[in-house]
Amino acid sequence: MGLFEDMMINAKNAASAVGEKAGQFMDISKLRFNAADLNNEINKRFEALGRVTYDSQKTGSSSNELVREGIDAIDELYEQLDAVNEQLSEKRNHVTCSKCGQENSSSSVYCSKCGQKLYPETAESTTAQEPAEPTAEKTNNPEEKEDTNEKTQN
Template sequence: MSVLDSITKKVTDTAKAAAKISGSVVEITKLNMSINAEEEKVRKLYMEIGKQVYEDYIDGKPLDEELMRKCIKIDEIFDNINEMKEKILELKNVKACPNCGTILAIDMEYCHKCGRKQDDDTVDAEGEKDE
């Protein structure tokens, strides 16, 4: 193998590694943007719920099914956000401590913040165990 072939191979390998890393960065950025959009939807629904609850309160009405539907929609949005956060952890090759939510290297056995022993259970981005 000539020196030129060796240099060409190293440049090609480096370019492939950089492309893989930049692809992950782009995907993480897209996921973060999606999370922000989903969180904005939740904020709007919170405002609608608050306004509706207050109007019902003023009118002396019991809470209705529309509020229940909005609460269910918020739960669905939070599930979606947690899935995206889990994907980000996966792309970054890290995990979240199930006790305190601190981001840890995938191979860490103990959390450096709370000291909890890490196990093999899947943990979501909010630090909650998946069952």
């Protein structure tokens, strides 16, 4: 019965792994569709904004309020799109470069497009990498420097 139990355990583990991957794939697909919908809505808003601007120029009327509303709506949609793209990058285990916007693998240290460092250094990591300075006082007096050089040579 040991072999049968091992097969059942392996089959359950495989099924749960496949289910987990399928769930991740579905989440990524939903986010992609959401991003596409937001892009379509942004394009529609740009088109409407262009019509308002065209009509106001053609008729000579002022439509500054309508233009401002259109711009604000587009900006809000761009913020939503940025949030969706950030979630999508997290699901894919990608990191977006702060300089050029390129998506990189989360294991990358530098951007593959522009070479920018992807993870900023923290204060702790910079102190750990710097070599320790000698504890002896540094002096500008050449005679004292010669004395220390003679001691190290002897």
